Amino acid sequence: MPLASVYPLVSTRALARPFTYEVPDGVGKGAVVAVRLGRSSTRGVVAEVGVEAPSGISPAAVGKVLDRIPPPLVDLALWIADYYGSTPARALELVAPLRRAPRGTRPSPAERESLAGEPEPGSLTGEQRTAVARITTAFDEGCGAHLLLVGPTGSGKTEVYLQACAAALERGLGTIVLVPEIALAPQTVGRFRERFGDTVAIMHSALGEAERRDERDRIASGEARIVVGARSAVFAPMRGVGLIVVDEEHDAAFKQESDPRYDARTVAAKRAALEGAVAVYGSATPRPESWARLERIELSVRIGAPMPRVRLVDLRREAGYPLSAPLLAELGRLADRGGKAILLLNRRGVAPALHCRACGVSRRCGSCDVALTLHRDGRLHCHHCGFSEPVPEACPACGSSQLAQIGAGTQRLETELERHVPELERIRLDADTAAEPGALRATIERFRAADRAVLIGTQMVAKGHHFAGVELAAVVDADTGLALPDFRAEERTFQLVTQLAGRSGRDAPGLVLVQTFQPEATPLRFAQRHDVAGFLAEEIERRAALAYPPLRHLVTVVASGPDASGPARLLREVREGLASVDAQVLGPAPLLRLRGRHRAQLVAKTSEPRRLARQAAALLAAAGPALRKSGLTAVVDVDPQSL
Numbered sequence: 001m002p003l004a005s006v007y008p009l010v011s012t013r014a015l016a017r018p019f020t021y022e023v024p025d026g027v028g029k030g031a032v033v034a035v036r037l038g039r040s041s042t043r044g045v046v047a048e049v050g051v052e053a054p055s056g057i058s059p060a061a062v063g064k065v066l067d068r069i070p071p072p073l074v075d076l077a078l079w080i081a082d083y084y085g086s087t088p089a090r091a092l093e094l095v096a097p098l099r100r101a102p103r104g105t106r107p108s109p110a111e112r113e114s115l116a117g118e119p120e121p122g123s124l125t126g127e128q129r130t131a132v133a134r135i136t137t138a139f140d141e142g143c144g145a146h147l148l149l150v151g152p153t154g155s156g157k158t159e160v161y162l163q164a165c166a167a168a169l170e171r172g173l174g175t176i177v178l179v180p181e182i183a184l185a186p187q188t189v190g191r192f193r194e195r196f197g198d199t200v201a202i203m204h205s206a207l208g209e210a211e212r213r214d215e216r217d218r219i220a221s222g223e224a225r226i227v228v229g230a231r232s233a234v235f236a237p238m239r240g241v242g243l244i245v246v247d248e249e250h251d252a253a254f255k256q257e258s259d260p261r262y263d264a265r266t267v268a269a270k271r272a273a274l275e276g277a278v279a280v281y282g283s284a285t286p287r288p289e290s291w292a293r294l295e296r297i298e299l300s301v302r303i304g305a306p307m308p309r310v311r312l313v314d315l316r317r318e319a320g321y322p323l324s325a326p327l328l329a330e331l332g333r334l335a336d337r338g339g340k341a342i343l344l345l346n347r348r349g350v351a352p353a354l355h356c357r358a359c360g361v362s363r364r365c366g367s368c369d370v371a372l373t374l375h376r377d378g379r380l381h382c383h384h385c386g387f388s389e390p391v392p393e394a395c396p397a398c399g400s401s402q403l404a405q406i407g408a409g410t411q412r413l414e415t416e417l418e419r420h421v422p423e424l425e426r427i428r429l430d431a432d433t434a435a436e437p438g439a440l441r442a443t444i445e446r447f448r449a450a451d452r453a454v455l456i457g458t459q460m461v462a463k464g465h466h467f468a469g470v471e472l473a474a475v476v477d478a479d480t481g482l483a484l485p486d487f488r489a490e491e492r493t494f495q496l497v498t499q500l501a502g503r504s505g506r507d508a509p510g511l512v513l514v515q516t517f518q519p520e521a522t523p524l525r526f527a528q529r530h531d532v533a534g535f536l537a538e539e540i541e542r543r544a545a546l547a548y549p550p551l552r553h554l555v556t557v558v559a560s561g562p563d564a565s566g567p568a569r570l571l572r573e574v575r576e577g578l579a580s581v582d583a584q585v586l587g588p589a590p591l592l593r594l595r596g597r598h599r600a601q602l603v604a605k606t607s608e609p610r611r612l613a614r615q616a617a618a619l620l621a622a623a624g625p626a627l628r629k630s631g632l633t634a635v636v637d638v639d640p641q642s643l
């Protein structure tokens with residue numbers, strides 16, 4: 001029997017290497033097999049067949065073949081383990097998830113309406129034709145491509161994906177479409193289903209066990225040749241992938257925030273390269289990284305309606321926060337003649353902080369270094385750990401009863417709207433109202449059906465949905481985002497305003513109001529002119545001066561522990577161990593305490609992210625036993641989404 005190198009799927013770092021086993025003829029790379037490892041049995045993934053036996057060892061035989069994944073996914077997983085400083089086993093779990101056997105009666109399979117025959121547009125615009133042609137040329141040359149499709153909301157990007165997908169199908173190639181969150185993309189999913197019917201499979205975390213298995217089987221067997229899903233769909237067991245689309249490529253949801261901390265956009269690029277496929281990244285507001293690195297295809301105009309006018313409301317001159325006079329005037333007009341508005345405020349609750357007027361102290365969470373947020377349930381909540389306490393009658397620090405609410409959250413905004421424009425129905429969309437299953441959909445439906453309403457919410461309201469009849473959109477407070485101590489603060493603010501503008505005026509002349517104390521801020525000035533290229537040029541220059549991406553990669557090491565000094569001490573050692581890598585290493589700097597744990601962070605700016613991450617991971621692995629004894633933990637994050 002041939003010998004194979006097999007990675008056992010066990011989490012112990014000491015066993016993070018391949019072992020040699022005998023495999024039956026016909027078992028190849030990508031087979032998921034039962035193996036014995038020491039005294040236990042586990043699953044393993046075959047990485048290579050036809051290897052030599054290590055000297056002095058007679059390899060055991062593998063057990064049953066449990067599954068077969070496409071061979072390129074094995075290479076993809078091993079690459080992820082290396083690039084993101086994880087282990088082969090953890091990365092292979094992503095591409096070869098455990099298949100649980102069906103138990104007893106199983107729920108009926110996912111309902112798949114057989115819809116076909118969505119009307120295609122009579123003709124593509126010239127720009128759309130050019131875009132589709134560029135993609136199909138890449139199919140026919142068979143050498144892959146990495147393309148950025150840039151165009152304002154409503155410029156027909158989705159139609160380009162659909163046409164490219166059809167062209168892939170004609171050539172016998174499959175397509176993977178990644179969206180930030182399935183729940184926020186029902187319209188995109190619907191359009192793929194309508195155009196392509198049953199050959200579309202959906203993959204996302206809310207699927208039940210049986211549904212997920214059914215969809216995986218349909219993909220693996222080749223019955224489904226199109227997959228639409230959230231970030232993990234980049235690991236779909238599809239063979240012959242010709243096209244990978246990443247829609248709304250600027251969205252932070254493509255990054256996984258637990259080990260392996262992979263970025264589905266980077267993984268999509270790697271998978272496309274491994275399979276000779278074409279990767280298309282689409283957005284109205286692309287990341288500076290994509291703008292600088294990818295070949296661009298541009299759609300310049302919105303189809304059917306001009307972009308809305310964007311007006312900056314200077315809060316230094318206008319009283320009445322959170323509802324300034326200009327905003328109230330516009331809302332009043334809607335109340336009179338009917339219509340819909342979307343108000344964006346990126347803070348939940350009534351007020352972001354409760355502050356004592358006498359001693360100046362604001363109530364903070366006992367285990368996290370953050371102010372507690374006042375909610376309408378009469379309690380103060382920690383948005384990090386979920387702790388809550390009743391609102392105190394008097395300041396616990398000095399006894400004064402003069403407690404003031406600072407700022408406004410979505411709940412307070414709702415109350416103010418009720419007072420000033422009671423004619424408008426108020427519909428709130430944030431993590432509090434979307435918590436229950438189905439609530440998100442119901443909220444969106446309510447707003448769609450209303451004819452005189454305001455949708456109030458956090459950034460969720462700026463994502464993806466197309467609502468008819470939205471004439472007014474407003475950013476209630478553009479300054480909170482700008483003030484974040486994050487190198488992406490400018491990028492995020494520009495994206496938020498521009499994406500929100502895209503929700504307005506799709507079928508009516510639209511207006512966007514942006515309330516701010518800093519109307520001269522770069523992202524706001526460019527967003528006002530819908531100048532994506534101008535903003536990105538300036539932003540890339542600013543980033544380059546500071547050696548941020550796209551000029552360099554970032555790698556962070558975050559340590560946490562039970563006392564204040566431990567994390568920083570550990571990171572100083574890590575920093576010394578990184579001296580040989582070409583990188584600028586900053587820190588350790590203290591971070592906010594979270595859930596009672598003290599934290600600190602190292603930030604490295606480097607052109608060798610992989611080498612640096614590998615070195616940091618090796619240092620931490622070597623220090624493992626000592627760390628466990630002192631209750632310290634540390635994680636390495638390559639290409640983090642924020643600092």
Ligand SMILES: Nc1ncnc2c1ncn2[C@@H]1O[C@H](COP(=O)(O)OP(=O)(O)OP(=O)(O)O)[C@@H](O)[C@H]1O
Nearest residue numbers: 121123124125152153154155156157158159284303
């Ligand atoms: N060539 C065309 N002719 C007529 N209508 C079109 C054409 N292409 C797209 N449309 C229509 O224009 C609207 C906007 O197109 P689409 O949704 O594809 O834009 P988009 O850029 O993907 O928008 P978003 O960024 O919001 O996802 C849709 O209603 C679509 O059906």
Ligand SMILES: [Zn+2]
Nearest residue numbers: 365368382385
């Ligand atoms: Zn807390």
